[in-house]
Amino acid sequence: MAYTQQVERSRRFRLALRMGLPIFLLTLITFFAMFNQHKEGLFVSFITASSLLLGVMVYFIFYLIYQSSRENIIDTTTHTFTPDYFFSLYAKEKGVKTLLMISLENIWAINERYGIKNGDAILKESVDKINTFFSDKGFEKLIITRYKGGDFLLFFSGKKENYIPLLELFIAKYQDHLVNDIEVRLESSLVDSRLSDDYDMLISRLYELHFDRKSNEKSEIYSINELENQILDALEGERFSIGLWHLSGPNEKMYDTSIKLIDSKGGLIHQSRYVPVLNRLNKMRNLEMSLLEKIGKLCGSHEGNFILTITSVTLRNPYFFEHAVTMFERFPKARGRITLMFEEKEYCHQLDRFKQQLGHYRKVGYKIALDRLGGYHTTMLYLKELKLIWYDLIRSMHAI
Numbered sequence: 001m002a003y004t005q006q007v008e009r010s011r012r013f014r015l016a017l018r019m020g021l022p023i024f025l026l027t028l029i030t031f032f033a034m035f036n037q038h039k040e041g042l043f044v045s046f047i048t049a050s051s052l053l054l055g056v057m058v059y060f061i062f063y064l065i066y067q068s069s070r071e072n073i074i075d076t077t078t079h080t081f082t083p084d085y086f087f088s089l090y091a092k093e094k095g096v097k098t099l100l101m102i103s104l105e106n107i108w109a110i111n112e113r114y115g116i117k118n119g120d121a122i123l124k125e126s127v128d129k130i131n132t133f134f135s136d137k138g139f140e141k142l143i144i145t146r147y148k149g150g151d152f153l154l155f156f157s158g159k160k161e162n163y164i165p166l167l168e169l170f171i172a173k174y175q176d177h178l179v180n181d182i183e184v185r186l187e188s189s190l191v192d193s194r195l196s197d198d199y200d201m202l203i204s205r206l207y208e209l210h211f212d213r214k215s216n217e218k219s220e221i222y223s224i225n226e227l228e229n230q231i232l233d234a235l236e237g238e239r240f241s242i243g244l245w246h247l248s249g250p251n252e253k254m255y256d257t258s259i260k261l262i263d264s265k266g267g268l269i270h271q272s273r274y275v276p277v278l279n280r281l282n283k284m285r286n287l288e289m290s291l292l293e294k295i296g297k298l299c300g301s302h303e304g305n306f307i308l309t310i311t312s313v314t315l316r317n318p319y320f321f322e323h324a325v326t327m328f329e330r331f332p333k334a335r336g337r338i339t340l341m342f343e344e345k346e347y348c349h350q351l352d353r354f355k356q357q358l359g360h361y362r363k364v365g366y367k368i369a370l371d372r373l374g375g376y377h378t379t380m381l382y383l384k385e386l387k388l389i390w391y392d393l394i395r396s397m398h399a400i
Helices: 003-034 040-070 083-092 107-114 116-136 164-174 199-211 213-217 224-236 271-280 284-301 318-330 351-364 377-385
Strands: 097-104 144-148 151-157 176-179 182-192 240-248 254-262 305-309 338-342 366-370 394-398
Touching (some): 083 151, 083 199, 097 116, 097 199, 107 116, 107 182, 116 151, 116 164, 116 176, 116 182, 182 199, 199 224, 199 271, 224 271, 254 284, 271 284, 284 305
Parallel strands (some): 254 305, 305 338
Antiparallel strands (some): 097 151, 097 182, 144 151, 176 182
């Protein structure tokens, strides 16, 4: 039996004892009153006490039933802990804690192709495999929750270095396997509380690592709070490193740009680190507005055209458009020489409005380009609907 099921059974047993205690007391009082009927005053007192206790008992039982319905600690689909109960256990644990995420990567594809019922069966099967694997390795009381979708969280006491070999062994065994002829793919990432005491930040970092698995192998230079402060400080001080990549292809000279932030020690903060943080803090537009200013200034001192990668959300933002228009007043030589390039995984359904916005950018002097042709299905749909440029050019590094 899984540890989560043991905890749930123990909780129900304690609840049954609490609900039975008033009934037991009422029974004792009733029998005592019956055996003392000849003492009229005492009998009346016991009858009164029994009546009062009966009222309290009914209220107490209904209250416990109500609380029990609100305090469900087990996920009904996977029989893991609920997130609330999981994090209450996490908060009670002292010292350094390792938070581990195991993701069923293709759960949405499974649900769509094989149906929700089969998807739920795969989730249960995955939990069984996790419980069996870690139980065999000596972790009998595995604390696990289904956080969302096909993402499961586990936590252990101690530093993450203690669990990396174990996790690698698990992924090597179960990364790609079949369950009832259904392909299942598992991925994982882990962090520990040395990065932050706030588990919300640790979860955000887990997802950053999940979507950028190359950085999984890199050591963390800063804690999450320190990294956030370094990024905000670099943004406020406009400490940017702009690398130019010469593109060969069109007749005119053209440069793609590679952007990194510079921390207080002069080190570089790569996109894989600062983009998730700025997105979480809703500061990405601030960075891109500052970068547009920098590129506009470059147009005054360098020949050629420049490509600046912009998030699609920023591109559709009216405040960014207003800033992009007024930028030409400060740097008139930049007009017609800046290409705003974006990529998008999910299709924008307000396409008429998006078309109109892109048209406004073109009218004031910008070119619009689409990156990763064929990388996402969305890019192919956009090519059918929008008049875009696609750059598939050979890049060579150019130092500035």
